[in-house]
Amino acid sequence: MSAQLHIPGVNDLSNDKTTSFPLNQWYIAALSSEVDQQPLGRTLLNHPVVMFRDSSGDIYAIEDRCCHRSLPLSSGTVEAKGIRCGYHGMLYNGSGQCIEIPGQAMVPAKARVGAYTVQEKDGFIWMWFGSKGNHAPLVDAPSYPIHGDSRYVWGGDVFHYEAPYQLIHDNLLDLSHVGYVHQKTIGGTPSIHMNADMKTTGDDVSVQVVRYMRDSLPPPTYTSAYPFGGKIDRWAEIDFQPTHIKIWTGGVDAGSADLTDPSRGGFHMRGFHGITPETETTSHYIWSIATNPVSDPQGTLASVVAQTKYTFEEDKVVIEDQYQNMLRFKDKPMISIHVDAGANRARRIMEKLRTFDR
Ligand code: FES
Ligand SMILES: [Fe+2]
Incomplete structure (x- = not known):
């Protein structure tokens, strides 16, 4: 049975009293590299936020x-002590307090805006919203050690989707689409993907999907990055958390390695997918891809990042088309098939984590 989706315009939300998004979570707000000398404005979970760094490089996020x-x-503009408004020059610090009004000696205490909790880790800027008036994080932001792992080089980017976050979750938890959507990059024979040996597990807050596709032809992204001898054994390990999904895919020469060995060689693509709602119906997709180059690390990275970008642009077209058609055919039932096990589990988790405080 399909797990319920709560999307404005697609189904009836008149009796829904929950928040649109789980609030007690760390969400990816930006890549570290996006916030440099310039402020970065971005709407996250319906909150317009500006991020900036002070002179020591510390990151802050306040109401935009x-x-x-x-x-x-x-x-x-960003200055050593904070951010200066571009209209009449009021200067704000990282707590959202105005600390200078040009031409006026007194700065009233109420000259302030809201501030958000951020943590910068492993090349990501994470943001915590909190619920029921409690904005103190319950846990530390997640770590992502792959970005500091000497076996890997990585790059990333940010996409904007005219579609709700749940549809991106669905897409990433069901990689059977790879053979149909991504022929030019990471695809391969569609039937290999549809018939993958697949296992889905999980708990109250996570879902794991593991897929093996043995004895298959290496797709273009793989052959351009790694000297495979012929057919390969492929794997995909998907780890869904409510705000981000890690996907480790790759391949080895067929029969040459145990696909359950965590230190297996071959060609690796380790994707990190931060799915952060902008609104109920639009999303930020903040991603990175890491790979283990056999030679020419920068050349290999450039090729893997370019092909990943191309791949995700293909997904974006499908997901935005899908959403438009869901709006046209709103309230029409959709069915689930065998490939949806992981995605349906994730939908149920997200529904349970939405809080009752709006
Ligand atoms: S609007 Fe910002 S200082 Fe006037
Ligand atoms: Fe895809």
């Missing part, structure tokens, strides 16, 4: 609004 005449602070 000047409390004087409401210009977005993201159109201002």
